Amino acid sequence: MITEMAAKAREASLELARLTAEQKNRILLDMADSLDKNRGRIIAANNTDVGNAVGVIKDSLIDRLKLNESRIDLMIESLRQLAGLKDYVGEIISERTLENGLVLTEKRVPFGVIGIIYESRPNVTADVCGICLKSSSAVILKGGKEAINSNRVLVGLLSRACPVKDAFQLVESSDREITAQMMNLTGHIDLIIPRGGEGLIRFVRENSKIPVIETGTGNCHIYLDEEHDPVKALNIIINAKTQRPSVCNAAEKLLIHKNVGRDFIKKIAGELKERGVEILGCERTQKIIGCSAATEKDWHTEFLDLKIGIKIVDDAEQAIRHINKYGTRHSEAIISNSRENIDKFLNEVDAAAVYSNASTRFTDGYEYGLGTEIGISTQKLHARGPMGLKAMTTTKYIIKGDGQVRE
Amino acid sequence: MITEMAAKAREASLELARLTAEQKNRILLDMADSLDKNRGRIIAANNTDVGNAVGVIKDSLIDRLKLNESRIDLMIESLRQLAGLKDYVGEIISERTLENGLVLTEKRVPFGVIGIIYESRPNVTADVCGICLKSSSAVILKGGKEAINSNRVLVGLLSRACPVKDAFQLVESSDREITAQMMNLTGHIDLIIPRGGEGLIRFVRENSKIPVIETGTGNCHIYLDEEHDPVKALNIIINAKTQRPSVCNAAEKLLIHKNVGRDFIKKIAGELKERGVEILGCERTQKIIGCSAATEKDWHTEFLDLKIGIKIVDDAEQAIRHINKYGTRHSEAIISNSRENIDKFLNEVDAAAVYSNASTRFTDGYEYGLGTEIGISTQKLHARGPMGLKAMTTTKYIIKGDGQVRE
Numbered sequence: 001m002i003t004e005m006a007a008k009a010r011e012a013s014l015e016l017a018r019l020t021a022e023q024k025n026r027i028l029l030d031m032a033d034s035l036d037k038n039r040g041r042i043i044a045a046n047n048t049d050v051g052n053a054v055g056v057i058k059d060s061l062i063d064r065l066k067l068n069e070s071r072i073d074l075m076i077e078s079l080r081q082l083a084g085l086k087d088y089v090g091e092i093i094s095e096r097t098l099e100n101g102l103v104l105t106e107k108r109v110p111f112g113v114i115g116i117i118y119e120s121r122p123n124v125t126a127d128v129c130g131i132c133l134k135s136s137s138a139v140i141l142k143g144g145k146e147a148i149n150s151n152r153v154l155v156g157l158l159s160r161a162c163p164v165k166d167a168f169q170l171v172e173s174s175d176r177e178i179t180a181q182m183m184n185l186t187g188h189i190d191l192i193i194p195r196g197g198e199g200l201i202r203f204v205r206e207n208s209k210i211p212v213i214e215t216g217t218g219n220c221h222i223y224l225d226e227e228h229d230p231v232k233a234l235n236i237i238i239n240a241k242t243q244r245p246s247v248c249n250a251a252e253k254l255l256i257h258k259n260v261g262r263d264f265i266k267k268i269a270g271e272l273k274e275r276g277v278e279i280l281g282c283e284r285t286q287k288i289i290g291c292s293a294a295t296e297k298d299w300h301t302e303f304l305d306l307k308i309g310i311k312i313v314d315d316a317e318q319a320i321r322h323i324n325k326y327g328t329r330h331s332e333a334i335i336s337n338s339r340e341n342i343d344k345f346l347n348e349v350d351a352a353a354v355y356s357n358a359s360t361r362f363t364d365g366y367e368y369g370l371g372t373e374i375g376i377s378t379q380k381l382h383a384r385g386p387m388g389l390k391a392m393t394t395t396k397y398i399i400k401g402d403g404q405v406r407e
Numbered sequence: 408m409i410t411e412m413a414a415k416a417r418e419a420s421l422e423l424a425r426l427t428a429e430q431k432n433r434i435l436l437d438m439a440d441s442l443d444k445n446r447g448r449i450i451a452a453n454n455t456d457v458g459n460a461v462g463v464i465k466d467s468l469i470d471r472l473k474l475n476e477s478r479i480d481l482m483i484e485s486l487r488q489l490a491g492l493k494d495y496v497g498e499i500i501s502e503r504t505l506e507n508g509l510v511l512t513e514k515r516v517p518f519g520v521i522g523i524i525y526e527s528r529p530n531v532t533a534d535v536c537g538i539c540l541k542s543s544s545a546v547i548l549k550g551g552k553e554a555i556n557s558n559r560v561l562v563g564l565l566s567r568a569c570p571v572k573d574a575f576q577l578v579e580s581s582d583r584e585i586t587a588q589m590m591n592l593t594g595h596i597d598l599i600i601p602r603g604g605e606g607l608i609r610f611v612r613e614n615s616k617i618p619v620i621e622t623g624t625g626n627c628h629i630y631l632d633e634e635h636d637p638v639k640a641l642n643i644i645i646n647a648k649t650q651r652p653s654v655c656n657a658a659e660k661l662l663i664h665k666n667v668g669r670d671f672i673k674k675i676a677g678e679l680k681e682r683g684v685e686i687l688g689c690e691r692t693q694k695i696i697g698c699s700a701a702t703e704k705d706w707h708t709e710f711l712d713l714k715i716g717i718k719i720v721d722d723a724e725q726a727i728r729h730i731n732k733y734g735t736r737h738s739e740a741i742i743s744n745s746r747e748n749i750d751k752f753l754n755e756v757d758a759a760a761v762y763s764n765a766s767t768r769f770t771d772g773y774e775y776g777l778g779t780e781i782g783i784s785t786q787k788l789h790a791r792g793p794m795g796l797k798a799m800t801t802t803k804y805i806i807k808g809d810g811q812v813r814e
Contacts, residue, residue, distance in 0.1 A: 010731075014755065096776075102765055104775060111787055112757060186612070190787050205593070209613050211788040232810030239812035324417075346805050348421065350519060358509055358808025367813075368511060368804070369503075380518055380597050380801035381618040382789040394787035397775070398753050401765025403639030405646035406774075 001173075002140075002181045006188035008166040009113040009138035015164045016136040017110050021087035024134055030161035031130065032079040038157050039072055045149040046122065053146050060246065064120040065147055075126040078372050082130045085371040088390045089136045103400045108393045110136035112190045115182055117142045117204055119196035122150035129158045129168045131374050135392035138167050140189065142182060144196075145174030183208035190394075195375055198302065213382060215375030218248035218330035219302045220360045223319040223345065225336030226257040230264060232357060233335045237268055240333065240359040242275045246304050248376060249331050249363040253299065253309045255319045262288050269310070277306045284312035299326045316341040320348050327351060329378050331360040352378055352385035408580075409547075409588045413595035415573040416520040416545035422571045423543040424517050428494035431541055437568035438537065439486035445564050446479055452556040453529065460553050467653065471527040472554055482533040485779050489537045492778040495797045496543045510807045515800045517543035522589055522596045524549045524611055526603035529557040536565045536575045538781050542799035545574050547596065549589060551603075552581030590615035597801075602782055605709065620789060622782030625655035625737035626709045627767045630726040630752065632743030633664040637671060639764060640742045644675055646766040647740065649682045653711050655783060656738050656770040660706070660716045662726045669695050676717070684713045691719035706733045723748040727755045734758060736785050738767040759785060759792035 019027075035042065046067040053062050093106040114137045118124050125141060132139040143151040155170040162168065171178055183192060183204065192212045194204035201214055222240055224233055240251035256265060269279055269289040279285075280294035294309040299322075313319045316334070323332050333355035334345040342356045353363045363385060365373025370388030377383045383391035426434075442449065453474040460469050500513040521544045525531050532548060539546040550558040562577040569575065578585055590599060590611065599619045601611035608621055629647055631640055647658035663672060676686055676696040686692075687701035701716040706729075720726045723741070730739050740762035741752040749763045760770045770792060772780025777795030784790045790798035 017754070098774070098776065102769065206616050211786055212618070213788070229810065235810060235812050243813055342807075346807075347424070351803070353804040353806060355806045356808060358806055358811040359813050361813035362509065362806060362811070363804075367505070369505065379618055381620070384802050385804045395791050396758070397760040397770075397792045399760060399762045399765055399769060400749075400753075401763060403636065403642060404765040404769070405642050406650055406766050406768035 002171065002178055003185065003188065005140055005169050005171070006113060006185050009140055009169060010188065012138040012164050012166040013110065013112045013136070016133070016138060016167060017089070019136060019164070021089075024087065024136070025083040027133060027162050028079050028083040028130060031126075031133070031158050032076045032083075034157045034161040035072065035076050035079070035126065035154070038153075039069065041153055042067060042072060042150065042157070043069075045153040048149045049122075049147055057146055061120050061146070065122065065150075067122055067150060071123055075123050078127055079130045082134050082372055085134065085389060087134065088393050093395060100404050101402060102404055105398045105400075107396050107398055108390075109396045111392065111394050113138050113140065113188065114392075115140045115142065115189045115192045115210070117179060117182070117192065117194045117196075117200065119144040119200055120147060122147045122154060124195055125151050125154045126158065127372060128374065129155070131372060131389065131392060133162065133167060135389050137190075137392065138169075140169050140171060140182065142171040142179055148172065148174070180207060183210055186210055193375060213375070213377050213387070214379045215377055215387075216248045216330075217302055217328045217378060218250070218376075219252050219300065219326060219328045220249060220331045221253045221255055221319075221323045221327060221333070222251045222360065223255040223313075223316070223323070223332075223334045223336075224257060224260060225316060225334060225338060225341050226259045227337040228335045229337065229357075234268060234271060236333070236335055236357070236359050238271055238275065240361055241272060241277060241308055242306065243359075243361055245306050247361075248302070248304075249360050250304070251308070251333070251360050252301070252303050253311065253326070255311050255313050255322060256285075257316075257319075258284070258312050258314055265289060272308060275306070277308055280307065280309045282311040285310045302328065316344055320345060324348075324350050330376065331355065331363040333358065333360050352376065409578065409585055410592065410595065412547055412573075412576050412578070413520060413592050416547055416576060417595065419545040419571050419573040420517065420519045420543070423540070423545060423574060424496070426543060426571070428496075431494065431543070432490040434540060434569050435486050435490040435537060438533075438540070438565050439483045439490075441564045441568040442479065442483050442486070442533065442561070445560075446476065448560055449474060449479060449557065449564070450476075452560040455556045456529075456554055464553055468527050468553070472529065472557075474529055474557060478530055482530050485534055486537045489541050489779055492541065492796060494541065495800050500802060507811050508809060509811055512805045512807075514803050514805055515797075516803045518799065518801050519597045520545050520547065520595065521799075522547045522549065522599045522617070524586060524589070524599065524601045524603075524607065526551040526607055527554060529554045529561060531602055532558050532561045533565065534779060535781065536562070538779060538796065538799060540569065540574060542796050544597075544799065545576075547576050547578060547589065549578040549586055555579065555581070587614060590617055593617055600782060620782070620784050620794070621786045622784055622794075623655045623737075624709055624735045624785060625657070625783075626660065626707065626733060626735045627656060627658050627738045628660045628662055628726075628730045628734060628740070629658045629767065630662040630720075630723070630730070630739075630741045630743075631664060631667060632723060632741060632745060632748050633666045634744040635742045636744065636764075641675060641678060643740070643742055643764070643766050645678055645682065647768055648679060648684060648715050649713065650766075650768055652713050654768075655709070655711075656767050657711070658715070658740070658767050659708070659710050660718065660733070662718050662720050662729060663692075664723075664726075665691070665719050665721055672696060679715060682713070684715055687714065687716045689718040692717045709735065723751055727752060731755075731757050737783065738762065738770040740765065740767050759783065
């Protein structure tokens with residue numbers, strides 16, 4: 001079944017590759033309208049999913065599953081914004097004539113067929129279909145079974161607005177065997193992107209034979225250096241931890257230089273506790289603020305919650321080593337007035353995004369000016385950090401000759 | 408053991424990242440000199456390997472294993488050329504100030520730790536060490552057991568010329584379990600590149616949990632269209648098939664438009680046979696030239712030998728479908744005078760390199776002006792076609808703030 005879907009997707013991808021930017025933008029606006037005119041159907045299907053999920057999955061997951069008018073607004077807005085963004089398909093990266101007269105052109109081309117394996121959030125369905133359409137790839141969506149009714153209606157409405165048959169196909173079976181088969185279709189699916197929790201991402205990384213772009217896991221750190229501006233420091237720490245704790249670019253750990261005053265550490269802890277943040281500390285931290293002990297596992301964990309690990313470190317060097325050991329290479333920040341330590345941190349911390357004196361919460365395609373993103377890559381291959389439309393293309397060498405042969 | 412090597416490689420990668428372009432170029436020249444001054448030791452070690460291999464592995468593999476003065480010259484020359492190439496590490500890809508005052512810079516940075524899994528050819532050892540040094544990554548080399556003595560001497564000589572300890576480490580065990588462990592070290596090794604036959608590449612693709620760049624397999628086609636220049640056509644076909652049949656960019660299949668004259672097809676077949684090429688044909692071909700039948704498996708096979716499959720097709724459309732079904736997305740060529748068919752072929756054939764009226768043999772980093780290549784990528788992620796120094800870097804977002812937090 002999945003092989004047949006992949007074959008249909010390949011056919012669709014050839015048609016998608018022939019669309020002009022104008023045609024694709026028109027389709028995106030039609031897709032937005034199709035959702036806009038059928039809000040009732042979307043909400044009804046989503047209510048069924050939410051009803052089925054109550055008592056079965058965690059409340060926080062139900063919140064991610066739920067669609068309301070404002071979340072539908074966002075899906076629609078996202079599709080309309082995509083229509084206004086640059087189309088990278090067909091872009092000439094370089095072109096030159098070699099000494100032997102061959103004309104060598106490197107060009108951006110669509111991936112072809114993309115597989116997305118994701119959980120809960122049905123808004124991902126609309127985002128992914130929009131991004132794939134704009135970058136001329138066909139997509140096979142394998143959503144979570146908890147969102148099946150919402151996804152079925154969304155893919156139906158989006159497909160209805162798209163003249164290319166099979167551009168968006170939803171795998172309706174919830175059988176894990178189907179996911180395994182999907183990850184085995186080398187040559188039929190060109191790229192797999194998992195979106196979801198750490199477990200899902202690990203499962204895909206460990207089992208896919210198709211190239212994967214990992215997205216999302218963010219065990220992000222803030223390092224508070226000895227010399228710093230205390231007002232800005234407090235602001236950044238509170239923002240990075242509490243402004244939206246459930247997302248991947250929220251801070252999960254705070255590393256503090258040993259010479260930072262005890263009073264200031266108490267103040268930081270107090271402000272965090274006031275906002276409901278639970279603190280887990282290293283031995284030195286526990287002595288200053290009286291909190292539970294952080295375990296080795298905690299230093300590795302992305303809490304995605306109002307919870308933070310605090311560790312006192314000897315210097316920037318130790319902070320960098322801790323981050324490179326425990327971090328997930330997502331977003332890492334230093335708060336410091338020392339240019340030397342800032343440069344050292346920005347150079348030596350191995351992550352997609354490194355910050356000085358700013359909140360880690362900025363790692364986001366929209367904030368970076370890329371428009372909608374398909375995810376935040378935490379690997380080093382192909383794309384790193386927020387992945388916009390450019391990351392959703394590949395390249396091709398086109399060589400035009402006049403009978404040239406190799407000597 | 409492999410975990411310890413990876414930890415040492417990580418330390419080395421931090422030091423490598425701090426080297427300037429000048430320092431790296433100086434080291435590359437020293438590496439070249441180190442090989443140049445120790446030719447005797449290299450040849451002696453290689454003689455041991457070749458002696459052990461005779462009667463154990465195929466003659467064609469022994470040929471790939473063998474080092475002589477001219478092959479050593481090439482290794483040395485390659486290292487010296489690398490010293491003259493552009494250094495991409497540290498290159499600023501983009502830099503801009505966002506509305507909120509954050510300064511966002513996207514920069515090229517080293518991968519960190521690269522693992523290479525390869526077979527036979529010991530010249531790969533010098534090439535890979537040179538390319539990794541120039542791109543500031545540490546490398547763990549897992550060569551074939553048949554080349555162990557050559558590789559041990561080469562890595563020793565190259566390391567002696569490099570002041571960064573553990574920049575190049577050779578896995579000396581021939582245990583396949585070690586290779587499996589190596590491919591499991593997510594977070595410790597950033598990228599795995601297999602170089603070798605189809606079996607090795609499949610093994611790595613199917614078992615690695617670390618991101619992989621596939622290189623090499625080339626079941627390349629030439630499509631001879633109805634309207635063409637017969638002199639150029641014959642030249643290109645002979646060159647692509649016979650100039651060096653054992654390499655990945657050699658042609659393996661010839662597709663011929665049904666209206667091409669029987670006499671010209673006989674002439675092509677005659678010229679190929681004269682050069683020792685065995686022909687396997689489809690039914691229509693067999694009727695014209697009297698040859699063995701090509702099996703379904705043959706259409707999929709990269710022969711790497713003086714052997715070619717010939718198929719008569721109805722039109723360019725059928726040729727494109729055949730290539731997209733059986734090709735390995737390496738190099739594909741059309742010989743035609745029809746601008747329409749050329750454009751259709753170049754657009755619709757899904758491969759790293761697509762040619763009109765030129766030999767597929769040109770797919771090569773040196774020919775494309777990239778300098779030495781680490782391999783030819785046949786996947787769509789990260790790099791496609793010949794991979795030079797730019798493909799051996801990743802990127803990082805660096806964001807400098809002044810206290811900014813997200814609203």
